[in-house]
Amino acid sequence: MSTYPLSQLERFTKEILLRIGCPEKDASTAMEVLLSADLRGVDSHGVARLSGYVRLWEKNRINAQPNIRIIHETPSTAVVDGDGGLGLVVAPYAMQVAIEKAKTAGTGWVSVKNSNHYGIAGIHAMQALAHDMIGISLTNASPLVSPTFSRERLLGTNPISVAIPAATQPPFVLDMATTTAANGKLEILQRKQQEAPYGWIQDKDGNPTSSPNGVKDGGALLPLGGDREHGSHKGYGLGAVVDIFSAVLSGANYGPWVPPFVAFLEPHPNPVGEGLGHFFGAMRVDAFRPADEFKSHMDTWIGRFRKAKTVEGQEKVVIPGDPERELEEVRRREGIPLLPAVVDDLRGLGERLGVNWDESQ
Amino acid sequence: MSTYPLSQLERFTKEILLRIGCPEKDASTAMEVLLSADLRGVDSHGVARLSGYVRLWEKNRINAQPNIRIIHETPSTAVVDGDGGLGLVVAPYAMQVAIEKAKTAGTGWVSVKNSNHYGIAGIHAMQALAHDMIGISLTNASPLVSPTFSRERLLGTNPISVAIPAATQPPFVLDMATTTAANGKLEILQRKQQEAPYGWIQDKDGNPTSSPNGVKDGGALLPLGGDREHGSHKGYGLGAVVDIFSAVLSGANYGPWVPPFVAFLEPHPNPVGEGLGHFFGAMRVDAFRPADEFKSHMDTWIGRFRKAKTVEGQEKVVIPGDPERELEEVRRREGIPLLPAVVDDLRGLGERLGVNWDESQ
Numbered sequence: 001m002s003t004y005p006l007s008q009l010e011r012f013t014k015e016i017l018l019r020i021g022c023p024e025k026d027a028s029t030a031m032e033v034l035l036s037a038d039l040r041g042v043d044s045h046g047v048a049r050l051s052g053y054v055r056l057w058e059k060n061r062i063n064a065q066p067n068i069r070i071i072h073e074t075p076s077t078a079v080v081d082g083d084g085g086l087g088l089v090v091a092p093y094a095m096q097v098a099i100e101k102a103k104t105a106g107t108g109w110v111s112v113k114n115s116n117h118y119g120i121a122g123i124h125a126m127q128a129l130a131h132d133m134i135g136i137s138l139t140n141a142s143p144l145v146s147p148t149f150s151r152e153r154l155l156g157t158n159p160i161s162v163a164i165p166a167a168t169q170p171p172f173v174l175d176m177a178t179t180t181a182a183n184g185k186l187e188i189l190q191r192k193q194q195e196a197p198y199g200w201i202q203d204k205d206g207n208p209t210s211s212p213n214g215v216k217d218g219g220a221l222l223p224l225g226g227d228r229e230h231g232s233h234k235g236y237g238l239g240a241v242v243d244i245f246s247a248v249l250s251g252a253n254y255g256p257w258v259p260p261f262v263a264f265l266e267p268h269p270n271p272v273g274e275g276l277g278h279f280f281g282a283m284r285v286d287a288f289r290p291a292d293e294f295k296s297h298m299d300t301w302i303g304r305f306r307k308a309k310t311v312e313g314q315e316k317v318v319i320p321g322d323p324e325r326e327l328e329e330v331r332r333r334e335g336i337p338l339l340p341a342v343v344d345d346l347r348g349l350g351e352r353l354g355v356n357w358d359e360s361q
Numbered sequence: 362m363s364t365y366p367l368s369q370l371e372r373f374t375k376e377i378l379l380r381i382g383c384p385e386k387d388a389s390t391a392m393e394v395l396l397s398a399d400l401r402g403v404d405s406h407g408v409a410r411l412s413g414y415v416r417l418w419e420k421n422r423i424n425a426q427p428n429i430r431i432i433h434e435t436p437s438t439a440v441v442d443g444d445g446g447l448g449l450v451v452a453p454y455a456m457q458v459a460i461e462k463a464k465t466a467g468t469g470w471v472s473v474k475n476s477n478h479y480g481i482a483g484i485h486a487m488q489a490l491a492h493d494m495i496g497i498s499l500t501n502a503s504p505l506v507s508p509t510f511s512r513e514r515l516l517g518t519n520p521i522s523v524a525i526p527a528a529t530q531p532p533f534v535l536d537m538a539t540t541t542a543a544n545g546k547l548e549i550l551q552r553k554q555q556e557a558p559y560g561w562i563q564d565k566d567g568n569p570t571s572s573p574n575g576v577k578d579g580g581a582l583l584p585l586g587g588d589r590e591h592g593s594h595k596g597y598g599l600g601a602v603v604d605i606f607s608a609v610l611s612g613a614n615y616g617p618w619v620p621p622f623v624a625f626l627e628p629h630p631n632p633v634g635e636g637l638g639h640f641f642g643a644m645r646v647d648a649f650r651p652a653d654e655f656k657s658h659m660d661t662w663i664g665r666f667r668k669a670k671t672v673e674g675q676e677k678v679v680i681p682g683d684p685e686r687e688l689e690e691v692r693r694r695e696g697i698p699l700l701p702a703v704v705d706d707l708r709g710l711g712e713r714l715g716v717n718w719d720e721s722q
Binding site: 072074075076077079104105106107109111147148149150151152154160162164172174176177178179180181197199200202205206207224225226229230231233234235237238240241243244248249250251254255256272273283284285287288289293294297298300301304305308309310311312314316317318320 | 433435436437438440465466467468470472508509510511512513515521523525533535537538539540541542558560561563566567568585586587590591592594595596598599601602604605609610611612615616617633634644645646648649650654655658659661662665666669670671672673675677678679681
């Protein structure tokens with residue numbers, strides 16, 4: 001695995017997005033959102049997906065010049081129609097609407113339809129932090145997850161992100177799939193042909209399996225909890241709430257009707273809505289108590305958990321967001337490692353669209 | 362285990378609450394909230410806790426005549442000071458504030474300090490349903506849960522409830538602890554001296570254990586996921602968000618400072634806030650799209666999941682809220698089963714406060 005400087009990936013990604021017709025500003029926004037995944041270590045959601053977005057655009061499933069707009073609103077809510085645009089562009093727009101609502105109403109809540117894959121959930125929630133707001137970001141996704149007791153794939157990995165500002169401590173940033181393991185983790189095991197822990201996936205009949213190919217072979221990812229005895233009905237319930245807030249509130253597709261990200265699978269012939277859906281929230285901290293007071297207590301909260309006594313063999317208790325932030329510091333400095341297969345794919349994409357992969361050319 | 366008519370429990374509970382000085386209206390509200398747990402099958406949170414509340418009152422840790430009030434607000438938010446009142450009374454007040462905010466601002470969000478145990482989370486979220494609103498209810502709780510990698514008890518079982526209205530289908534009502542198993546489930550195993558599944562608890566050193574007494578012996582409940590490999594950092598993250606929304610936003614105690622519900626444990630000598638905290642949300646469905654449209658799609662969502670193909674040996678996929686609603690129908694008709702130990706405790710409580718347990722007396 002070789003390492004590439006961030007600047008190279010930035011230039012390449014932005015040029016590709018310009019080539020498919022994105023306006024300059026949108027190409028910058030989408031590039032930053034996409035690469036935030038590589039920086040924060042969610043490699044499955046970063047530049048490795050660039051050619052996936054292009055393939056969707058080639059299939060006319062992404063609108064590179066969308067008219068993203070608010071179609072309904074109240075003082076603290078809005079519904080945004082993404083007009084089939086890149087989720088990478090639609091999401092920052094919608095999150096900004098939530099932030100603006102929060103400035104006047106205390107909080108802002110935006111449900112989005114007619115969008116596409118939006119990258120990592122966390123980057124959108126974090127948009128609120130600079131405004132001394134708590135940010136919330138949810139999205140539904142390609143159906144790969146079976147509810148407890150089912151052998152059908154009816155939900156996506158439907159992530160939940162919550163970003164909370166502190167004073168001297170770095171912010172608290174939860175960013176989690178509502179499944180035991182994210183699909184990206186499974187893809188890593190597939191490449192290495194290593195067994196998956198029981199509780200991550202089931203086979204096509206709904207039996208527990210440790211085969212890393214279980215999902216490819218018609219099986220499913222399992223909701224957080226893994227099985228009923230360990231609370232998988234809770235992971236399923238959370239994934240369901242994410243689906244409903246993102247899509248039933250907005251008018252997007254939900255459950256098994258969510259259009260798959262991969263271009264080789266066709267969208268459902270009888271959709272129940274438009275595109276896929278997201279949900280964003282912004283809460284002004286000082287809509288509850290003075291921001292300084294809140295952030296100082298967040299420092300106390302984080303400090304107390306950070307210094308909690310550990311079990312033997314563990315160095316420290318992790319604050320949500322710490323590993324991603326620490327990795328981002330390293331990768332900004334030292335570059336981003338990419339698998340040879342990803343580099344080959346990007347180089348081919350560049351050749352197809354007339355963009356140089358290598359800096360030197 | 363004998364069964365008792367709801368009317369007997371209602372009369373007894375309300376009279377006890379009047380005896381400790383609750384105003385008539387508060388006694389009715391608290392009684393209804395408390396008994397909703399018995400009706401819905403969360404037996405650990407119902408009338409079995411009545412003497413626990415009384416013991417807290419005897420220790421001057423509950424104010425039977427609180428001046429519950431809004432101490433800060435914006436168009437879509439409020440902070441409520443529960444004035445040390447019963448959570449069973451404070452919570453319905455605060456949820457009503459959220460609902461009133463939602464009527465004008467589209468959504469309402471209320472963080473509460475200086476409260477106490479509020480019964481089951483679900484009953485408060487469900488308060489929104491009659492208004493065609495989505496209801497959300499969170500609370501922190503006595504520290505019994507260790508974050509991933511820790512052997513300290515720093516979080517409560519911190520539940521999340523979300524109630525969503527449908528048209529012809531019954532509402533979707535998620536009501537879940539953010540731990541693998543709720544403490545009540547463990548108490549049942551303790552009484553029967555049966556082993557707990559691995560992944561529910563750890564011992565005082567943080568090792569996995571199946572002893573049902575693990576928590577009593579200084580161990581801890583585990584966050585949803587059970588261990589790191591199965592995503593316990595996600596359950597921990599969710600429990601943390603519940604703690605922060607409920608207490609850091611409001612000015613209540615958080616983490617290990619949350620005052621324990623049991624009267625034999627003293628509150629922390631150096632509290633970081635007042636009482637324990639809750640968080641409530643109400644979102645008007647028609648702040649996003651017409652309510653009929655939304656509820657009709659909820660019917661489609663629920664119908665699709667309800668008829669999902671099951672794994673062998675399972676009859677159906679469960680919609681969150683179904684089991685509790687079905688049990689409530691039975692128990693309203695046939696009465697509520699109580700363990701002999703609970704009946705003895707209630708009878709003793711009645712004798713102490715001059716309230717007859719038996720109907721016939």
